[in-house]
Amino acid sequence: MSADGVTGLRSAPKVRAALTRYRVMAWLTGIGLVVLVLVGMPQKYLGLFGGGDSVVATVGVAHGWLYVVLLITTFDLGNRVRWSWRRMILTALAGTIPFLSFYAEHRNTRAVRAQLGTPAA
Numbered sequence: 001m002s003a004d005g006v007t008g009l010r011s012a013p014k015v016r017a018a019l020t021r022y023r024v025m026a027w028l029t030g031i032g033l034v035v036l037v038l039v040g041m042p043q044k045y046l047g048l049f050g051g052g053d054s055v056v057a058t059v060g061v062a063h064g065w066l067y068v069v070l071l072i073t074t075f076d077l078g079n080r081v082r083w084s085w086r087r088m089i090l091t092a093l094a095g096t097i098p099f100l101s102f103y104a105e106h107r108n109t110r111a112v113r114a115q116l117g118t119p120a121a
Contacts, residue, residue, distance in 0.1 A: 012116055018077040019112050023105055025070040026094075030101035032063035037098045070095045081112055 040055035042048060071092050078088040094104035113119070 015077075015080045015112065015116060016118075018073070018080050019109065022070075022073040022077040023109060025066065025073045026101045026105035026108075029063065029066045029070045029095045030099065030105070032059055032066050033095070033101070034098050035059050036063055067095050070101075077108075077112070081115055 036056065036059045040059050044053055044056050074088055074091050077083075078091070083091075091104050091108060094100040
């Protein structure tokens with residue numbers, strides 16, 4: 001066990017910071033995808049409220065960039081807590097399916113907090 005009480009992990013404060021970054025990006029990416037799929041796409045393809053071209057264009061681009069940052073934060077956190085490549089890839093893919101990023105964030109947060117020995121909030 002290391003001096004900070006974490007077995008096999010790098011610096012606990014850096015892991016906590018990486019977890020916070022990952023959580024923020026998972027939520028922002030998830031919200032962007034839900035808005036895109038549940039608001040923009042129906043507006044665009046069902047012709048509601050004058051069409052959703054502007055919503056799809058704006059939110060779609062924002063979600064794309066947020067997803068790229070989510071990939072980076074997932075890789076950063078995964079390296080710090082020594083996730084398998086399989087877990088990192090599945091976590092990254094969760095940002096492409098509506099609502100799944102929220103579930104993945106919840107599961108991953110619990111797992112990392114358990115590794116750190118901190119209580120679940």
